[in-house]
Amino acid sequence: MSDELWSLIEPLLPEPGPKQVEGRPRVPDRQALCGILFVLHTGIQWEYLPQELGFGSGMTCWRRLAAWNEAGVWDALHLVLLKKLRAAKKLDWSRAVIDSSHVRAARRGPKAGPARSTAHDRAASTTSSPTARASRSRCR
Template identity: 35%
Template sequence: MSCLEISDRLWEHVEPLLEPFKRRRPGGSKPLEFRTVMNGILYVLKTGCQWDCLPACYGSKSAVHEHFQRWVAAGVFKEMFRWSAAEYEELEGFDLAWQSMDGSLVQAPVRQTRCQKDEGLGRNPTDRGRSGGKIHLQVDGKGMPFAVAQAGANVHDSRLVTVTVEAAVIEAPADAGQSPRHLCLDKGYGYERVEREVAGLGYTPHIRKIGEEKRSCDSEPTHPARRWVVERAFAWLKGFRAIRTRYTCRGANYLAFLQLACALILGRRIEAKTV
């Protein structure tokens, strides 16, 4: 049996979400345990293997994949991300005063589909026009993810700000209007329209303009660098091989993998705090 298993803490909250999917009619072969199915999905996420290569200890690969498709359509993995974020907020709390956002390109050597834009695929301008995708992530001041979106590799980062903010699984605090919220972005967002967009979303934008040089050490003091936390979060995400290289054709399936990975990242921090 693989050591990749969903934690007891997370499973206690996931199990009620899967209750509607239990078989109601008797007969037929014995159904797979849902926890075993979830462990199989976690195995694919972590190793990046094909569904056909799923170890037999997780059951029939077609049954596991069928359950995965049904759970994606029902929004189970988004709810897992939402619950993990709520649990983390209660235990430690997100640092929303200083937030960061960025995008990261991923290779997507999948077969061509008729609606690449709808599935979050596009020609990668940095990879000779090959098929690729993009992960767009928003994190708090400590690098904990709470919003993730996906798009084609040919979609510019500056076009995904509002989409990502609206994908957040946590609600803004009640005193958000009184407490300033800062959003750190790199030079790729250095457009006046982005500054207006970020300000309209209730953030104070911090964007270094293209061509602007770093200030010298003897200049007036500035805020410490805060963008590195989002780069670290991307490193955490790409530790899951099914995310590092996208082999799924459907955008909904890849987004579900992203949401599950974010839930597991938050879950690791929760477990570390409760040990």
């Protein structure tokens, strides 16, 4: 990750709280973010994040992702990046797509087909005639 990008992200990150228990030192935020990006980019499972890369454990990165998500870091980063791109006139709104889950339809379209009957009649049998069924009846 470039220093320029990190300088935009770092101020948005919440301050870490006091340690609850003694243990390993906290993985720096920049390393954890690189681990998060590695998992999201490669698609590997969190538990298989290679320790040799120095990002911390997959669980550490996952917890940091969850904490930052809860703190609204990603929404804030999105706004910062949009502002920066808008100032540089690098936003191309002709490529924008409106997602239907965010825009309500004006009204419903026509119904799909004829209304179903709600009558309680049994459907006619295609395998036996009504007279044969009546002659087999035990109620005489």
